[in-house]
Structures are given as C-alpha cells and as structure tokens.
Amino acid sequence: MVLLQICVAVAVFLEAVCATSLGVVYTEGGMVEGxxxxxxxxxxxxxxxxVPFADIPGRFEKPKRHPGWDGILKAKEYRKRCLQLNLLMTDTRGSEDCLYLNIWVPHDRKVSTNLPVMVWIYGGGYLVGGSMGANFLDNYLYDGQEIADRGNVIVVTLGYRVGTLGFLSTGESDMPGNYGLWDQQAAIAWVHRNIRSFGGDPNNITIFGESAGGASVSFQTLTPHNKGLFRRAISQSGVALCPWGIIKNPRRHAEEVALKVNCPTDSRMASCLKMTDPVLLTMAGTLNLQSSPDKPVVDNLYLSAVVDGDFLPDHPTKLFHNAAEIDYIAGANDMDGHIFTAIDIPSLNSMLVDTPIDDLKTLLSSYTRDKGKAGMENAFATYSANWGTNPDRETIKKTAVAIGTDYIFLVPTQAALYLHDKHATTGRTYSYMFSEPNRLGGLTTPYPRWMGADHADDLQYVFGKPFSTPLGYWPKYRDLSRYMIAYWTNFAKTGNPNQGDSEVPATWPEFKSDGHKYLEIHHNMNKNYVHQKMRMRYVHFWTSILPSLPDMTKSE
Incomplete structure (x- = not known):
C-alpha cells in the first residue's frame, strides 16, 4: 500500500514537472502569459x-493597432464586454475599452504546434452579446474548452462593438458605420498574424458564429478586406442576406438617435454625436419590443451593417465572388423564428388559446409589404395549401412559426448557399437543419409541446455544455454535442465535415446544384438524416414568385 502511494505521488509529481504549456508567448504587442x-x-x-487585439477604439472610427505594452501581460481574467444595453434595456453595461480576445490551446504529450484555429463571433442582434465570461449566472456559454479539447483545435473568442457605438451610420463618410464588423476583421487579422506563436496554423483559420454572429461571418467572407486571412466559415442561423442584415436607410435612424441625445440633424449631426456621452448614445439605441403582426420585431432591428463602399463595396448579393475559395457551412434551426414570432403573435405560446388566422395574414402582409395585397394573398396561399378545410389550433400555430423561420432565417440562408455554390471555385458548400426539440417543450409555459429547435438552441451543443455541466443533460444530448463538435472541428481541419480525427454518425454531402442536399442534425441521426431541397416550395416562393410580383407604389 505504501509502495502504491509512493508510485502515485511520483507520477503526479512527474506530470506536474512535465506539464505541457506554452509558458510566456511573444506577440506583436508584447509578451503574454495565460x-x-x-x-x-x-x-x-x-x-x-x-489579450488586446486593437487599441481602445475612437468613437465611430475603425479600430487601430494596439500600441503594445512593457513586461509580461498576465492574460488570466476576462475583460469587460463592449458597452451595451442590459437585457431589460433599462441601463448599460460594459466599456468602450473592449477589443480583446480569448484563446484556448490544447496540448497532449507535447506542446501543440500547427493546430487548426476556430474564431467565434457571438450573436445578439448587433445590440448585445459578449465573449467575456459568464453570459447567464455563472454559466459561460462561449467557453472554448470543450471544442478545443475534444476537437484538438485552438478556439478564439473576441469582442466587438455593438449597438449605437458599433453600427450607427449617417450613410455618409462622416459616420459610415460597420465599426463592429471592422472590429471583427481586426481580430481575425490579429489572429492570422500572431496565432503561430500560440501553436496555431495561420493558414488554417475557420470563423464561425450564430445569429448576428452568423451574419457577421457571412459579411466577413464577402468583404474584399479579408483576402487570405481565413479558409473556412460557418454561419449558424444568420447570413448577410437576412432581412435584418443590411439597413437600407441608416440616416433615418441616426436622426432619431440624434434627437434623443439633443444633437442637430443637419450637417453638424455627426460631430455632435461623436462628442456625446457613450452611455446616452447606447441608451438611445434601444429596441422597441412593443411589436404586433403589422409591426413585427424584425423590422425594429435598426442597427446593422450598411453598404458603405468600403467594408461592403456593394450589396451582399453581388459580393459572393470574394468567397469563391472559402469552404462554407450554413444552416438554420427548424423553428428558428419562434422566439420572434411569439413576440409578434403572443397567442402562439398559449396552448389553450386559438391563434387567429388574420394574425398570420397580417404578419405576411408586413413581410410582403412592397408587393401589396397580391404579395400577402400569394404568401397565404403558399402556407395554407396543406391545411385542408378546417385546420386545427396546432397547425395554425406551427404555420405562424414556419412563416417567421422562413422569412427571418431559413430562406435567406438557402439563398446564400445557392450563391456561394454558384460562385465557388475551390470553396466547398454544406447545408444543415438543426432539429433537436427545445428541452423545455411541453414542460413550461413559454414552450408548447410541439416545439422544435428554437433560435440559439444549437449553441449549447456546439460548445459542449452537456459535457461541462453534465447534470443538466441526458446522455442523448451528449451524443448530439459530440456529433456537432466532430462535424465542426473536422470541417475546420480539412474543409470536409466528414474527414478529420472525429467519427461522425452520417456522411454529410456537399450542397450542389444536382440535388441541394443537406444534413438534418439530431441526437439520433444516421444516414437517413440526409435530405435534399430544403423547404423548396417556400424557398421558391420567397426567392422567385414574390420578387416577380409588381412593386406597389406608396400612393397605392
């Protein structure tokens, strides 16, 4: 017994002495120790x-390189997230000094070298979000440890400006907008320049993100400013073509913000806004959640990207040639629109209350406003085609969710995949639908029994929460998390989600014009979870039939 204890003690001592670590790492700004x-x-x-990737940003300016530091920077604590509204929109949190990133580097028996790199861009409607520590209570959703460990990749998470400070634009050169996208681009460029010192391969970088982060990933593939900086990209529930992705009339919202903070709306507006207190500016960018079917919440997302002639030299549909060599995965959750549509139509989540068909028609009228009555009637005919003469309560509610999901996420994602595949030279294209039902479905009031995968339900599995907090999950959820991490990290390594170091439950085919195949992602998935032509009737309606209808003038 004594001999066994001595042997164990010696083994522990030897492992401690031989612990694999990068130690102090030299970067362009100076030395860092994690x-x-x-x-x-x-x-x-x-x-x-x-770890700082840029200097404290100037108000409504592009980020600048960090001036560096003396000595060794102790990179052991998260920094503040970028200045933003709190979830109740009653106050602010965070700081303007927020352009930092976090890095997870796994080691086996020796210090890692030349590992693939995955850079995460968070979502939050361009209004909120952060990668700096706990998102909710003590749970840090974007902790890179499980992906890095299980997939043997380096994971990087970053901060970028959101809300007014990140996306307000006058539509002119005095305040062109897209500052948050420039922050992301600066972080990607920093990773490309410095990641070799951390054991990463600068020529094998994958960017991935969800919701506004997924759209950001899409924008980063389309801008000409990222040539050669990364090889692959994954957009989860968000692409540049989403109806909330590009703001067509940014000046109108800039003027609304200016009036709230007592700035003029003439030629002096930009200079006044730049001198205004950042907390006041952030509070002036609140989101109006008093929505209804005729004023859907998606129309209230005023802060987003703009075609500025620089980061985005043209409309995103005309920039897919810039992504020709980038391997791309994009997909949506099967009920991605639920959380938004349930705000527009509150009766959706009441299992004992009917949802009026007129609410669906009103919502469709809002989504097809440019096409007038003909747009709504064609849309309603498309979505009610399988109802029969007397649709039940559940059918109507699920149809409302499908309308929101298709319009806000699924159809734009399919359109982006079509364009990526069409313009690709060496870049491969993959499509998915995540269908694991929400874990609260049928258990608590916000989620009905028929609930599928709501917006952001995929995040917990991508980031390995069933492993890091096992008491909160059944074994089947660990299977699902294992599958997603395998597909994502295989893709980061090889550009093919089926090939890498991790086994997968089904071969995921490329999205090509001969069938537009996609993978349905679920905890018990197998080869039968490969399908084709995702929701083709509805994709065809939104991308072909509706645009072909005549536009209605305002006078009509």
Whole structure:
C-alpha cells in the first residue's frame, strides 16, 4: 500500500514537472502569459483571457493597432464586454475599452504546434452579446474548452462593438458605420498574424458564429478586406442576406438617435454625436419590443451593417465572388423564428388559446409589404395549401412559426448557399437543419409541446455544455454535442465535415446544384438524416414568385 502511494505521488509529481504549456508567448504587442489547466493524464490546456487585439477604439472610427505594452501581460481574467444595453434595456453595461480576445490551446504529450484555429463571433442582434465570461449566472456559454479539447483545435473568442457605438451610420463618410464588423476583421487579422506563436496554423483559420454572429461571418467572407486571412466559415442561423442584415436607410435612424441625445440633424449631426456621452448614445439605441403582426420585431432591428463602399463595396448579393475559395457551412434551426414570432403573435405560446388566422395574414402582409395585397394573398396561399378545410389550433400555430423561420432565417440562408455554390471555385458548400426539440417543450409555459429547435438552441451543443455541466443533460444530448463538435472541428481541419480525427454518425454531402442536399442534425441521426431541397416550395416562393410580383407604389 505504501509502495502504491509512493508510485502515485511520483507520477503526479512527474506530470506536474512535465506539464505541457506554452509558458510566456511573444506577440506583436508584447509578451503574454495565460493560465495552464490540467484536463487529464498528460493532457493540459493553456487559456489566455483578455489579450488586446486593437487599441481602445475612437468613437465611430475603425479600430487601430494596439500600441503594445512593457513586461509580461498576465492574460488570466476576462475583460469587460463592449458597452451595451442590459437585457431589460433599462441601463448599460460594459466599456468602450473592449477589443480583446480569448484563446484556448490544447496540448497532449507535447506542446501543440500547427493546430487548426476556430474564431467565434457571438450573436445578439448587433445590440448585445459578449465573449467575456459568464453570459447567464455563472454559466459561460462561449467557453472554448470543450471544442478545443475534444476537437484538438485552438478556439478564439473576441469582442466587438455593438449597438449605437458599433453600427450607427449617417450613410455618409462622416459616420459610415460597420465599426463592429471592422472590429471583427481586426481580430481575425490579429489572429492570422500572431496565432503561430500560440501553436496555431495561420493558414488554417475557420470563423464561425450564430445569429448576428452568423451574419457577421457571412459579411466577413464577402468583404474584399479579408483576402487570405481565413479558409473556412460557418454561419449558424444568420447570413448577410437576412432581412435584418443590411439597413437600407441608416440616416433615418441616426436622426432619431440624434434627437434623443439633443444633437442637430443637419450637417453638424455627426460631430455632435461623436462628442456625446457613450452611455446616452447606447441608451438611445434601444429596441422597441412593443411589436404586433403589422409591426413585427424584425423590422425594429435598426442597427446593422450598411453598404458603405468600403467594408461592403456593394450589396451582399453581388459580393459572393470574394468567397469563391472559402469552404462554407450554413444552416438554420427548424423553428428558428419562434422566439420572434411569439413576440409578434403572443397567442402562439398559449396552448389553450386559438391563434387567429388574420394574425398570420397580417404578419405576411408586413413581410410582403412592397408587393401589396397580391404579395400577402400569394404568401397565404403558399402556407395554407396543406391545411385542408378546417385546420386545427396546432397547425395554425406551427404555420405562424414556419412563416417567421422562413422569412427571418431559413430562406435567406438557402439563398446564400445557392450563391456561394454558384460562385465557388475551390470553396466547398454544406447545408444543415438543426432539429433537436427545445428541452423545455411541453414542460413550461413559454414552450408548447410541439416545439422544435428554437433560435440559439444549437449553441449549447456546439460548445459542449452537456459535457461541462453534465447534470443538466441526458446522455442523448451528449451524443448530439459530440456529433456537432466532430462535424465542426473536422470541417475546420480539412474543409470536409466528414474527414478529420472525429467519427461522425452520417456522411454529410456537399450542397450542389444536382440535388441541394443537406444534413438534418439530431441526437439520433444516421444516414437517413440526409435530405435534399430544403423547404423548396417556400424557398421558391420567397426567392422567385414574390420578387416577380409588381412593386406597389406608396400612393397605392
């Protein structure tokens, strides 16, 4: 017994002495030191928190390179997220000093070198969000440890400006907008320049994100400013073509903000806004959640990207040639629109209350406003075609969710995939639908029994929460998380989600014009979860039939 204890003590001592770690890392700004954590026998990970990738940004200006620091920067604590509204929109949180990133580097028996790199861009409607520590209570949703460990990749998460400070634009050169997108681009460029020092391969970088982060990923593939900086991209529930992706008339909202903070709306507006207190500016960018079917919440997302002639030299539909060499995965959740449509039509979540068919027609009228009565009637005919003469309550509610899902996420994602495949030279294209039902479906009031995968339901599985917080999940959820991490990290390594170091439950075919195949992602998936032509009737309606109808003038 004593001999066994001595042997164990010696083994622990030797592992501690031989712990694999990068130690102090030299970057362009200076030296940084992270935290080394033990994951298992002969398995360690270096975690760097709060590494600056740019200087404190100037108000409504592009980010600038960090001037550097003396000595060793202790990168062991998260920094503040970028200044933003709190979830109740009653106050602000965060700081203007927020352009930092975090890095997870896994090591096996020796210090890692030349690992693939995955850079995460968070969502939040361009209004809120952050990658700096706990998102909710003590749970840090975007912790890169599980992906890095299970997929043997480096994971990077970053901060970027959101809300008014990140996206307000006058539509002119005095305040062109897209500052948050420039922040992301600066972080990607920093990773490309510096990641080799952390054991990463600068020529094998994948960017991935969800919702506004997924749209951001899409924008980053389309801008000409990222040539050669990354090879692959994954957009989850958001692309540049989403109806909330581009703001057509940014000046109108800039004037609304100016009036709220007592700035003039003439030629002096931009200079006044630049001198205004940042908290006041942020509070002036609140989202109006008093929506209804005739004023849907998606129409209230005033802060987003703009065609500025620089980051986006043209409308996104005309920029897909810039993504010709980028491998691309994009997809949506099967009920992605639920959370938004339920705000527009509150009766959706009441299982004992009917949802009026007129609410569906009103919502469709809002989504097809440019086409007048003909737009709504064609849309309603498309969505009620399978109803029969007397649709039940559940059918009507699920149809409302499908309308929101298609319009806000699914159809734009399919359109982006078509364009990516059409313009691709060496870049491969993959499509998916995530269909794992929401874990609260039928258990609590906000989620009905028939609930599928709501917006953001995929995040917990991509980031391995069933492993890091196992008491909150059944074993089937660990299967699903394992599958998603395998597909995502295989793709980051090879450009093919089926090929890498991780086994997958079904071969995911490329999205090509001969069938437009896609993978349905679910905890018990197998080869029968490969389908083709996702929701083709509805995609055809929104992308071909509706645009062919005559536009209605305002006078009509």
């Amino acid at each position: 935290q080394n954590i033990r994951l298992g026998f002969r398995r360690h990970m270096d975690v760097f928190r709060g």
